[in-house]
Amino acid sequence: MAKILTNRKDDYAQWYNDxxxxxxxxxxxxxxxxxxxxxxxxALWENMRDQLDxxxxxxxHQNAYFPLLIPKSFLSKEAAHVEGFAxxxxxxxxxxxxxxxxxxxxxxxxxxKLEEELIIRPTSETIIWNTYKDWIQxxxxxxxxINQWANVVRWEMRTRLFLRTTEFLWQxxxxxxxxxxxxxxETKKMLEVYATFAEEYMAMxxxxxxxxxxxxxxxxxxxxxxxxxxxxxxxxxxxxSHFLGxxxxxxxxxxxxxxxxxxxxxxxxxxxxxxxxVGALVMAHSDDEGLILPPKIAPLQVxxxxxxxxDPQAVAKINSIASDLMATLKQHNVRVKFDNDDNxxxxxxxxxxxxxGVPVRITxxxxxxxxxxxxxxxxxxxAKENITLDNLASHAIQLLDDIQxxxxxxxxxxxxxNTRKVxxxxxxxxxxxxxxxxxxxxxxxxxxxxxxIKELTKATIRCIPINNEKEEGKCILTGKLSKERVLFARAx
Amino acid sequence: MAKILTNRKDDYAQWYNDxxxxxxxxxxxxxxxxxxxxxxxxALWENMRDQLDxxxxxxxHQNAYFPLLIPKSFLSKEAAHVEGFAxxxxxxxxxxxxxxxxxxxxxxxxxxKLEEELIIRPTSETIIWNTYKDWIQxxxxxxxxINQWANVVRWEMRTRLFLRTTEFLWQxxxxxxxxxxxxxxETKKMLEVYATFAEEYMAMxxxxxxxxxxxxxxxxxxxxxxxxxxxxxxxxxxxxSHFLGxxxxxxxxxxxxxxxxxxxxxxxxxxxxxxxxVGALVMAHSDDEGLILPPKIAPLQVxxxxxxxxDPQAVAKINSIASDLMATLKQHNVRVKFDNDDNxxxxxxxxxxxxxGVPVRITxxxxxxxxxxxxxxxxxxxAKENITLDNLASHAIQLLDDIQxxxxxxxxxxxxxNTRKVxxxxxxxxxxxxxxxxxxxxxxxxxxxxxxIKELTKATIRCIPINNEKEEGKCILTGKLSKERVLFARAx
Numbered sequence: 005m006a007k008i009l010t011n012r013k014d015d016y017a018q019w020y021n022d023x024x025x026x027x028x029x030x031x032x033x034x035x036x037x038x039x040x041x042x043x044x045x046x047a048l049w050e051n052m053r054d055q056l057d058x059x060x061x062x063x064x065h066q067n068a069y070f071p072l073l074i075p076k077s078f079l080s081k082e083a084a085h086v087e088g089f090a091x092x093x094x095x096x097x098x099x100x101x102x103x104x105x106x107x108x109x110x111x112x113x114x115x116x117k118l119e120e121e122l123i124i125r126p127t128s129e130t131i132i133w134n135t136y137k138d139w140i141q142x143x144x145x146x147x148x149x150i151n152q153w154a155n156v157v158r159w160e161m162r163t164r165l166f167l168r169t170t171e172f173l174w175q176x177x178x179x180x181x182x183x184x185x186x187x188x189x190e191t192k193k194m195l196e197v198y199a200t201f202a203e204e205y206m207a208m209x210x211x212x213x214x215x216x217x218x219x220x221x222x223x224x225x226x227x228x229x230x231x232x233x234x235x236x237x238x239x240x241x242x243x244x245s246h247f248l249g250x251x252x253x254x255x256x257x258x259x260x261x262x263x264x265x266x267x268x269x270x271x272x273x274x275x276x277x278x279x280x281x282v283g284a285l286v287m288a289h290s291d292d293e294g295l296i297l298p299p300k301i302a303p304l305q306v307x308x309x310x311x312x313x314x315d316p317q318a319v320a321k322i323n324s325i326a327s328d329l330m331a332t333l334k335q336h337n338v339r340v341k342f343d344n345d346d347n348x349x350x351x352x353x354x355x356x357x358x359x360x361g362v363p364v365r366i367t368x369x370x371x372x373x374x375x376x377x378x379x380x381x382x383x384x385x386x387a388k389e390n391i392t393l394d395n396l397a398s399h400a401i402q403l404l405d406d407i408q409x410x411x412x413x414x415x416x417x418x419x420x421x422n423t424r425k426v427x428x429x430x431x432x433x434x435x436x437x438x439x440x441x442x443x444x445x446x447x448x449x450x451x452x453x454x455x456x457i458k459e460l461t462k463a464t465i466r467c468i469p470i471n472n473e474k475e476e477g478k479c480i481l482t483g484k485l486s487k488e489r490v491l492f493a494r495a496x
Numbered sequence: 497m498a499k500i501l502t503n504r505k506d507d508y509a510q511w512y513n514d515x516x517x518x519x520x521x522x523x524x525x526x527x528x529x530x531x532x533x534x535x536x537x538x539a540l541w542e543n544m545r546d547q548l549d550x551x552x553x554x555x556x557h558q559n560a561y562f563p564l565l566i567p568k569s570f571l572s573k574e575a576a577h578v579e580g581f582a583x584x585x586x587x588x589x590x591x592x593x594x595x596x597x598x599x600x601x602x603x604x605x606x607x608x609k610l611e612e613e614l615i616i617r618p619t620s621e622t623i624i625w626n627t628y629k630d631w632i633q634x635x636x637x638x639x640x641x642i643n644q645w646a647n648v649v650r651w652e653m654r655t656r657l658f659l660r661t662t663e664f665l666w667q668x669x670x671x672x673x674x675x676x677x678x679x680x681x682e683t684k685k686m687l688e689v690y691a692t693f694a695e696e697y698m699a700m701x702x703x704x705x706x707x708x709x710x711x712x713x714x715x716x717x718x719x720x721x722x723x724x725x726x727x728x729x730x731x732x733x734x735x736x737s738h739f740l741g742x743x744x745x746x747x748x749x750x751x752x753x754x755x756x757x758x759x760x761x762x763x764x765x766x767x768x769x770x771x772x773x774v775g776a777l778v779m780a781h782s783d784d785e786g787l788i789l790p791p792k793i794a795p796l797q798v799x800x801x802x803x804x805x806x807d808p809q810a811v812a813k814i815n816s817i818a819s820d821l822m823a824t825l826k827q828h829n830v831r832v833k834f835d836n837d838d839n840x841x842x843x844x845x846x847x848x849x850x851x852x853g854v855p856v857r858i859t860x861x862x863x864x865x866x867x868x869x870x871x872x873x874x875x876x877x878x879a880k881e882n883i884t885l886d887n888l889a890s891h892a893i894q895l896l897d898d899i900q901x902x903x904x905x906x907x908x909x910x911x912x913x914n915t916r917k918v919x920x921x922x923x924x925x926x927x928x929x930x931x932x933x934x935x936x937x938x939x940x941x942x943x944x945x946x947x948x949i950k951e952l953t954k955a956t957i958r959c960i961p962i963n964n965e966k967e968e969g970k971c972i973l974t975g976k977l978s979k980e981r982v983l984f985a986r987a988x
Contacts, residue, residue, distance in 0.1 A: 034570070034626050035563045035614065043558035043642065050559065066535035067542065071527045072616075072647055072663050073586070076593070078526070080601045090602050094565070095590040096616070097604065099651040101568070101582045109572045110582050112589065112613055121604055122527065124564075124588070124616070134526050144839075150535065155564055155647065159591040171564050347636075 008359060011292045016236045023286060024165045027295050027359045037163040037170030041279070044360060045166075047303035049173065049279055053153065055205050055301065056175065056277065059197050065149040065177060070131050072155075073122040078130035082255040085129065088222020092159040094124040094170075124157040129223060129248070129274055132178045133256040140180055140270055142261045147190070148180040166283030167240075167496050174278035180270045182262065184249070187271035188226075191247040194275040195228040198243035206281065207298040207411035208232050208288045209419050210242055211442070211491060213467025218451045221274075225249035231466045231491065233419045234287040237440025239466045239493035242284050245275035283496075288415055289384075295361025296384050298411050299404040306333060306340040306400050307362045311350050311369040318370040325378075325393060326368055332397040338404070358383065363407045364400050384411055425489070432480050432492075436461055442493050446486035448479035457481055463492045500851060503784045508728045515778060516657045519787050519851050529655040529662030533771070536852060537658075539795035541665065541771055545645065547697050547793065548667065548769065551689050557641045557669060562623050564647075565614040570622035574747040577621065580714020584651040586616040586662075616649040621715060621740070621766055624670045625748040632672055632762055634753045639682070640672040658775030659732075659988050666770035672762045674754065676741070679763035680718075683739040686767040687720040690735035698773065699790040699903035700724050700780045701911050702734055703934070703983060705959025710943050713766075717741040723958045723983065725911045726779040729932025731958045731985035734776050737767035775988075780907055781876075787853025788876050790903050791896040798825060798832040798892050799854045803842050803861040810862040817870075817885060818860055824889040830896070850875065855899045856892050876903055917981070924972050924984075928953055934985050938978035940971035949973055955984045 008026055010018040024030050029045030041049065057067070079090045100116030103109075125131065132150075140148060153175045163169050177194060181187040195212060202210045210230035220227040224246035232242045253259070253269035260270055289296040299305050308329060310322045326342045333340040343353055350367070357365055367379040377390040380399060384407050391399045422441025426432045435443055447453060447465065457480075458464050472488045479486050500518055502510040516522050521537030533541065549559070571582045592608030595601075617623065624642075632640060645667045655661050669686060673679040687704060694702045702722035712719045716738035724734045745751070745761035752762055781788040791797050800821060802814045818834045825832040835845055842859070849857055859871040869882040872891060876899050883891045914933025918924045927935055939945060939957065949972075950956050964980045971978050 031627065031630070033563045034567060034623065035565050038563035038565060040563065040627055041561035043560050046559045046561055067538045068535050069533035069538055069665065071525045071530035071532065072649065073527050073530060075526060076602065076604075079593070086602060090593045093591070093593055094588045094614070095593065095604050096586045097589045098587040099585070101571070101585055101587065101615070110568065110578060112568075112587050122586070123593070131526065135523065135532055138523070157564065173561065 008355065009292055009294065012235065019292070020283075020287060021165065023290055023294060023359075024283075027361065029282065029286070029295075030165050032165075035170075037160055039165050039169050041173075044303060045282060048285075048297070048301060049282055051301040051303065052201075052205070052281060053175070056197075056201055057151075057153075059201060060151050060175075060177065063149075063193060063197060065151045065179075067152065068150050069152055069154070070128050070135065072125055074125050074128075074131045076121045076123055078134060079123060081130060082223045082251055084251070085223035085255075089126045089158075093126055094157045094159060096122040096124065125154070126156055126158045127274075127276075128152065128154070128156075128176055129178065129252055130256075133252040133258060133272070136178075136180055136270070137256050137258045140258055140260050143182050143263055146180055146182045146260060146270065147186065149177075149190075150179065151175055151177040164283070166279055166286070168280075172279045174276050176274060176276040179273045180253075180258070181273070182260065182271070184271050187249075187273050188247050191226070191228055191245045191273045191275070194273070195230065195243070195245040198245065198275070198277060199230050202230055202232065202242055202281075203412065205298065205300045206285050206288070207300075207408055207415060208242070208284065209412065209416045211467060211469055213469045213491065215244075215467055216451070216454055216465050216490075218454055219465065221246045223248060223251050224274075225251070228470075229467050231442075231493075232284055232288060233415075233422060233442060233493070234284070234496065235418070236287070237422055237493075239442065239495040240280075240284045240287070241466070241495065242281060243275070243277040246273060248272035248274060287496075289411055290361065293355075294359030296411065297361035297363060299363045299408045302361060302363055303339065304341055304357075304360070304362050305338050305404055306364045306366065307353075307357045308340065308342045308366045308368060309350055309353050309357075310342075310344055311367060312346065313370045315370065318373070321373060322368045322370065325373065329366070329396055333400065336397070336401055338401065364403050366396060366400065382407055384414070423491075426480065427477070429480050433461060436463055436492075436494065440494060442466070442491050444489045444491055445480045446477035446488075447490050448482050448484035448486055453479060453481050457492070461494075463494050466491045466493050466495060500847065501784055501786065504727065511784070512775075512779060513657065515782055515786060515851075516775075519853065521774065521778070521787075522657050524657075527662075529652055531657050531661050533665075536795060537774060540777070540789070540793060541774055543793040543795065544693075544697070544773060545667070548689075548693055549643075549645075551693060552643050552667075552669065555641075555685060555689060557643045557671075559644065560642050561644055561646070562617075562620050562627065564617055566617050566620075566623045568613045568615055570626060571615060573622060574715045574743055576743070577715035577747075581618045581650075585618055586649045586651060588614040588616065617646070618648055618650045619766075619768075620644065620646070620648075620668055621670065621744055622748075625744040625750060625764070628670075628672055628762070629748050629750045632750055632752050635674050635755055638672055638674045638752060638762065639678065641669075641682075642671065643667055643669040656775070658771055658778070660772075664771045666768050668766060668768040671765045672745075672750070673765070674752065674763070676763050679741075679765050680739050683718070683720055683737045683765045683767070686765070687722065687735070687737040690737065690767070690769060691722050694722055694724065694734055694773075695904065697790065697792045698777050698780070699792075699900055699907060700734070700776065701904065701908045703959060703961055705961045705983065707736075707959060708943070708946055708957050708982075710946055711957065713738045715740060715743050716766075717743070720962075721959050723934075723985075724776055724780060725907075725914060725934060725985070726776070726988065727781075727910070728779070729914055729986075731934065731987040732772075732776050732779070733958070733987065734773060735767070735769040738765060740764035740766060779988075781903055782853065785847075786851030788903065789853035789855060791855045791900045794853065794855055795831065796833055796849075796852070796854050797830050797896055798856045798858060799845075799849045800832065800834045800858045800860060801842055801845050801849075802834075802836055803859060804838065805862045807862065810865070813865060814860045814862065817865065821858070821888055825892065828889070828893055830893065856895050858888060858892065874899055876906070915983075918972065919969070921972050924955075925953060928955055928984075928986065932986060934958070934983050936981045936983055937972045938969035938980075939982050940974050940976035940978055945971060945973050949984070954986050956987055958983045958985050958987060
């Protein structure tokens with residue numbers, strides 16, 4: 005087999021692009037910074053979306069849908085928000101095209117200029133809180149627990165497939181509460197939903213933490229996050245949950261009458277994860293042969309590949325065994341395919357399903373079957389075993405469970421092995437360059453120091469871990485007193 | 497109870513707006529022509545989407561996602577397409593905002609003008625066929641059967657909630673085939689998927705037909721459609737499936753190598769339904785008290801309402817019966833809710849769930865329960881029955897099935913009673929005004945006559961029904977010879 009992908013150790017960034025393109029997750033598009041999500045990538049995203057959606061509904065949320073376009077003036081209403089989001093927006097200025105009177109195709113009709121420009125949503129706090137004003141009058145209308153699945157656009161200069169694209173798909177939860185405490189509880193609850201999803205479904209361990217003031221969402225009082233470690237030792241923010249205080253309620257004048265007939269502004273949260281998670285999934289687990297997908301969200305979990313010979317009886321027997329196996333696996337809700345396309349050689353198929361990350365491969369060869377066995381290969385460790393035909397289905401089902409657990413454990417071991425406590429500046433710089441990963445170090449708590457460290461090393465404070473051990477120490481840069489360690493890393 | 501909605505007979509259009517707003521399906525937004533889909537409306541759309549998605553996958557289609565933004569020049573590439581779609585587009589001209597140096601909030605940064613304007617997709621044929629050029633080389637790459645769930649924007653001057661909005665949600669299938677015959681077969685297959693969905697899930701009978709040349713999709717060789725009849729006698733196009741010939745393949749130069757090493761352009765189809773279907777569902781079935789939703793897609797199928805008295809033992813008994821009933825119904829995958837909120841009177845709840853269209857209501861009253869019965873009301877006919885407690889669950893399940901069938905039959909009877917054969921111009925005009933509905937009449941087959949009839953009566957040819965009976969006759973307007981009747985109506 006010719007090598008399909010660049011090796012990770014040779015060029016990690018190139019390996020990532022290769023794998024995304026060649027495994028059929030996504031493709032570049034004709035529009036700068038926008039990607040096409042191909043069927044394999046979209047099926048993966050669908051499985052992630054459906055599981056998250058289930059978890060949102062189980063925690064009492066309902067879906068709704070708000071407009072794509074936001075009046076420009078809305079962005080200005082929340083002071084911090086405008087600073088964070090007004091910069092990199094796609095702006096709609098006209099609503100009609102017409103034939104060029106000079107015969108040069110179509111042109112924008114200058115008579116169809118909008119009175120107020122519209123922005124394609126980079127996030128929906130403003131349009132949603134403008135709507136909530138009409139929906140919330142009394143404590144009886146609270147809590148309002150709404151989520152939206154949508155596309156958003158942020159005009160990015162440097163884009164990378166899934167990790168940073170001009171348009172991306174995401175969900176954004178927007179909730180309204182009667183008290184500060186309830187809103188903070190919601191913020192933390194949704195962070196835990198994200199963490200559970202990342203760990204149990206994506207097999208990707210995450211650190212739950214709080215962002216520093218510098219890294220907060222524009223308009224938030226606190227931003228909680230989950231941070232994951234990629235195989236190259238860089239961190240990736242995988243989801244955020246924001247406690248917005250009363251900032252948006254004040255900006256859009258959303259008050260409610262409480263049980264004692266007093267009026268107060270409503271308390272808010274917002275939280276989101278995006279198609280970026282697909283990029284995280286790729287970089288957390290995959291190898292030089294292709295994707296390694298966790299069984300719980302893999303579009304295809306088991307592939308059965310026949311090795312036919314010319315004996316029609318043997319072919320019939322393979323087909324019959326495959327058909328029974330498919331039926332049994334489907335009964336157990338396993339997503340399974342029998343690839344009996346005889347225009348393609350088995351070796352090519354092996355490579356193709358490896359590339360696409362199918363967790364379990366069962367090979368049905370005529371000779372093996374005469375001996376009552378079949379070869380079962382697992383994608384994560386590449387281990388192969390001969391299994392008796394009677395036990396194929398139950399073995400495959402057990403293997404899916406094992407792979408899910410093993411993938412998590414492998415990623416956890418990697419993260420633990422690449423999280424280092426560091427107590428001096430010299431060591432800090434050395435570790436970042438020689439053993440990239442999470443660096444747990446003391447920091448004096450100021451934005452200036454944080455900024456300076458970023459300038460010097462490109463490392464940022466990923467988060468202050470929740471339930472952080474209190475430990476006094478000295479800031480690695482300034483030597484000033486610090487009450488706890490924070491987690492640094494270079495990041496995507 | 498105060499009357500919540502305008503009566504249909506007093507003002508059908510106002511009734512429609514009232515019901516959409518007050519039942520919680522949708523709300524107006526701050527952006528002209530765009531609506532907010534509220535949780536009840538979105539849950540309904542989700543159920544419709546999930547069922548359609550299942551049917552698309554069962555017919556071999558995969559989902560993918562293409563960019564929201566389309567380069568302006570793409571729209572010009574297919575000659576008919578540009579005429580149909582280039583007019584009413586949202587145009588992105590800039591990619592950045594900045595603070596007004598004069599201190600008046602934020603303004604569009606004149607330095608951030610795009611070299612080529614981008615259009616928010618009104619439909620995605622152009623961007624998708626531009627991509628297919630890279631995906632299709634050989635007959636082995638065909639058929640390519642892809643669907644996309646997405647939002648689209650068409651700048652409409654007159655909008656109505658769900659029926660015609662500037663932004664709407666939809667799915668668009670885009671398939672590529674090696675032969676004309678296969679593409680036509682696909683076009684018809686997807687029309688049948690839509691018709692089956694409308695009839696079996698929405699309980700809405702539809703006429704399957706072909707559009708006249710005047711009414712074809714811009715860029716299609718043939719447009720197939722399903723047409724439904726609303727309660728006010730107006731028709732509504734509920735879905736379309738287009739045979740695109742080689743038009744888009746030629747516009748975007750998509751050729752494939754066949755088995756004999758010859759090259760030819762690829763054959764295409766596209767097909768779509770949208771959130772417009774929610775409007776159709778409302779207008780096909782609902783009444784002056786509110787929505788009537790078909791059980792198969794109703795977000796909530798059964799609501800249980802207790803009538804508590806002050807006796808704690810009776811309350812405990814009602815709660816226990818409700819709890820058992822909920823468990824049994826959930827086991828049978830019934831979407832059920834026990835509304836025991838005691839801040840709201842039962843009468844108010846009855847009206848609220850009627851408004852929201854919940855198919856079955858079970859009332860648990862203390863006195864009834866002593867007698868071993870409970871009242872079960874069906875939303876479609878408003879019939880009520882006392883059912884013994886032991887039979888409540890099985891009765892409710894059976895009732896859901898009955899309601900689904902009865903709603904379809906009622907709508908079918910209405911359509912049959914309002915489809916009239918007409919053979920003279922005088923009768924044609926009279927029927928349109930006095931008995932609005934489908935009018936089956938002869939037409940001479942010319943676009944001029946079709947246009948003239950539209951000018952004179954506002955009636956359009958909804959379709960030439962598939963499997964139309966061949967019958968010679970004379971055009972109602974021109975008296976010229978005609979080989980078959982076509983279906984006229986005033987339409988949404």
